Amino acid sequence: MSEVTDAGSDEVLVELDDVEVHFPIKRGVVLDRTVGHVYAVDGVSLRIARGETYGLVGESGCGKSTLGRAVLRLEKPTAGKVVFDGTDLSGMRGEKLRQMRQRMQMVFQDPLSSLDPRQSVEALLVEGMRAHGMARDKEHTDKRLRELLSAVGLPSTSLRKYPHEFSGGQRQRIGIARALSVGPDLVVADEPVSALDVSVQAQVLNLLEELQSQFGLTYLVIAHDLAVVRHIADRVGVMYLGGIVEESTSDNLYAEPMHPYSKALLSAVPVPDPVVEDEREQILLSGDLPSPANPPAGCRFHTRCPWAQRTRCGSERPELREIAPGHRVACHFAEDIRDGKLQPGGAAAVV
Ligand SMILES: Nc1ncnc2c1ncn2[C@@H]1O[C@H](COP(=O)(O)OP(=O)(O)OP(=O)(O)O)[C@@H](O)[C@H]1O
Ligand code: SF4
Ligand SMILES: [Mg+2]
Numbered sequence: 001m002s003e004v005t006d007a008g009s010d011e012v013l014v015e016l017d018d019v020e021v022h023f024p025i026k027r028g029v030v031l032d033r034t035v036g037h038v039y040a041v042d043g044v045s046l047r048i049a050r051g052e053t054y055g056l057v058g059e060s061g062c063g064k065s066t067l068g069r070a071v072l073r074l075e076k077p078t079a080g081k082v083v084f085d086g087t088d089l090s091g092m093r094g095e096k097l098r099q100m101r102q103r104m105q106m107v108f109q110d111p112l113s114s115l116d117p118r119q120s121v122e123a124l125l126v127e128g129m130r131a132h133g134m135a136r137d138k139e140h141t142d143k144r145l146r147e148l149l150s151a152v153g154l155p156s157t158s159l160r161k162y163p164h165e166f167s168g169g170q171r172q173r174i175g176i177a178r179a180l181s182v183g184p185d186l187v188v189a190d191e192p193v194s195a196l197d198v199s200v201q202a203q204v205l206n207l208l209e210e211l212q213s214q215f216g217l218t219y220l221v222i223a224h225d226l227a228v229v230r231h232i233a234d235r236v237g238v239m240y241l242g243g244i245v246e247e248s249t250s251d252n253l254y255a256e257p258m259h260p261y262s263k264a265l266l267s268a269v270p271v272p273d274p275v276v277e278d279e280r281e282q283i284l285l286s287g288d289l290p291s292p293a294n295p296p297a298g299c300r301f302h303t304r305c306p307w308a309q310r311t312r313c314g315s316e317r318p319e320l321r322e323i324a325p326g327h328r329v330a331c332h333f334a335e336d337i338r339d340g341k342l343q344p345g346g347a348a349a350v351v
Helices: 063-070 094-101 121-133 138-151 155-160 167-182 198-215 228-232 252-255 260-267 276-280 334-338
Strands: 013-026 033-049 052-056 079-084 104-107 186-190 218-224 235-240 242-247 321-324 328-331
Touching: 013 094, 013 276, 033 063, 033 079, 033 218, 033 242, 052 063, 052 167, 052 228, 063 079, 063 104, 063 186, 063 218, 063 260, 079 276, 094 104, 104 167, 121 138, 121 155, 121 167, 138 155, 138 198, 138 218, 186 242, 198 218, 198 228, 235 252, 242 252, 242 260, 252 260
Parallel strands: 052 218, 052 235, 104 186, 186 218
Antiparallel strands: 013 033, 013 079, 235 242, 242 328, 321 328
16 A cells, blocks of 8 residues: 555554444433444544554544444444455454454553552563463463563563552553563554653653564554654544544654644644744634534535635535545545635634
8 A cells, every 4th residue: 555654564553444433322211222322432443563563543432442442343343354374354353363362452542540549560461461361371471471571661560560559650550561472463553652741751762662663563552642643643534523534654744734623633732842832823712522423514624624615514424535645535635625715714713
């Protein structure tokens, strides 16, 4: 595929094809009536190349975690295909799915709640290996445990300790070691540093990068913080209300965001240079994020879009189209906005 960057290979490891995850909203005494749906993920297609880091950003509730869980088949898609290394996982169940999971692991936001406090680090790390039949021989297991700890920068004396004896950053290192213990190809990291102090965030992100080259990992990194994604991702997908509205290489997205929503998101990030910061144009979005249980018709962003037009925006859902090589945008008027033929006004203010 052409849009894959130098950081990834040409080989597609993950392919999502029009994936939907809709959660039923139940009512009634025994919750037997479905009165609606939360359209958490609503028609996402994307590809991640082997060795690549794909970053997923967007506001709280836009469906990032649900999409990450769908990739790992922790959430069964309502519709669409999830293909991992050429195998369609959508209808896979039982033992086959369990075996496949060895190759796909997750790193969570809050290591303290994702690590069982009653288990020692050794027990935590061995658990997954045992489940996948990788911990039969004690000598080999001990060697592997020491290697894992050394890879994530922890001393081997950590094995006898418990999660509460570590700092937040160290606990996240344990969470990462646990994900790596079964030798995955893909790691989905859902907000891997947002629970950590700013000073520790960079260390953990650097560690993730080092481990990627050491073990040939492919990453899907989810974050609401654009700086985190910029630091680590080769390509970025911007999500809004269950759909991807823009996708491009990280450098392109930050240099020239094309979708009005990405423009607004990026315009809210402060620039370190005070002169640039003073002159910076900030796009303030009016209105609240609509509910994913009742998304607007047409372009989901039209209720808040400063560029919204009377024609098409309220009635026709824009497709994610390739507008420049490797740069996909879901906006009917992306070219006109880029070329300055349309000016913002109306739904939101530009200050
Ligand atoms: N199991 C579930 N049942 C019903 N609704 C759910 C379920 N999981 C998520 N949702 C809803 O789906 C929507 C998307 O949630 P999701 O957690 O994927 O968002 P997110 O982008 O990860 O948000 P955040 O940045 O806050 O983590 C939300 O409205 C959420 O309430
Ligand atoms: S399609 Fe219309 S409402 Fe949607 S982002 Fe483009 S201009 Fe805005
Ligand atoms: Mg989330």
